[in-house]
Amino acid sequence: EAGVAQSPRYKIIEKRQSVAFWCNPISGHATLYWYQQILGQGPKLLIQFQNNGVVDDSQLPKDRFSAERLKGVDSTLKIQPAKLEDSAVYLCASSLDPDAQPQHFGDGTRLSIL
Amino acid sequence: ELKVEQNPLFLSMQEGKNYTIYCNYSTTSDRLYWYRQDPGKSLESLFVLLSNGAVKQEGRLMASLDTKARLSTLHITAAVHDLSATYFCAVDSSLTGTASKLTFGTGTRLQVTL
Numbered sequence: 001e002a003g004v005a006q007s008p009r010y011k012i013i014e015k016r017q018s019v020a021f022w023c024n025p026i027s028g029h030a031t032l033y034w035y036q037q038i039l040g041q042g043p044k045l046l047i048q049f050q051n052n053g054v055v056d057d058s059q060l061p062k063d064r065f066s067a068e069r070l071k072g073v074d075s076t077l078k079i080q081p082a083k084l085e086d087s088a089v090y091l092c093a094s095s096l097d098p099d100a101q102p103q104h105f106g107d108g109t110r111l112s113i114l
Numbered sequence: 115e116l117k118v119e120q121n122p123l124f125l126s127m128q129e130g131k132n133y134t135i136y137c138n139y140s141t142t143s144d145r146l147y148w149y150r151q152d153p154g155k156s157l158e159s160l161f162v163l164l165s166n167g168a169v170k171q172e173g174r175l176m177a178s179l180d181t182k183a184r185l186s187t188l189h190i191t192a193a194v195h196d197l198s199a200t201y202f203c204a205v206d207s208s209l210t211g212t213a214s215k216l217t218f219g220t221g222t223r224l225q226v227t228l
Binding site for chain 2: 030031040041042043044045048050055056091093095097101102103104105106107108
């Protein structure tokens with residue numbers, strides 16, 4: 001079974017620039033998550049999709065972050081404009097419904113803001 | 115707001131020794147997950163604990179859940195170097211029958227020395 005695919009693996013940008021990350025979940029997984037993991041901390045949920053609808057985006061900084069999941073499969077997360085504190089690893093995860101299934105994580109995108 | 119605390123944050127132990135990592139959380143939940151993360155890698159699911167008193171074992175690792183005490187433990191038996199990694203607990207605050215919504219702990223960085 002192919003895992004969660006993310007790209008790019010690394011990205012370096014200057015503050016105030018924009019950046020986008022892409023995620024392809026495991027086939028058949030209806031739920032998709034984006035997390036932010038700052039160095040030395042646990043992942044923090046940014047947004048959760050069920051198929052192509054948003055379930056929870058309460059921790060997404062909506063003034064600069066946006067995400068979409070068209071057709072209920074792939075997803076993109078965008079930051080515009082980036083701030084220094086956005087430097088982190090952005091992890092995508094997916095899970096198979098119904099509940100109590102473990103989330104499967106991709107390798108993440110390491111974002112550095114200069 | 116759900117808070118999840120792990121201790122210790124850092125653990126250095128000799129091969130062959132036993133030790134326990136603790137995960138405390140602040141609100142009612144009967145579903146908890148343990149993940150492992152190697153440096154620069156993504157998160158790997160280790161255990162899914164779904165009820166009070168649940169105990170799961172895999173190799174030298176054993177996880178348990180006490181929902182009344184809001185406590186989960188990850189016990190390491192006769193540690194080996196290959197277990198060196200960061201371990202995260204994650205508490206599920208979603209409603210039964212819905213996809214998981216995880217709040218991660220701070221992580222415990224385990225270093226097993228010869």
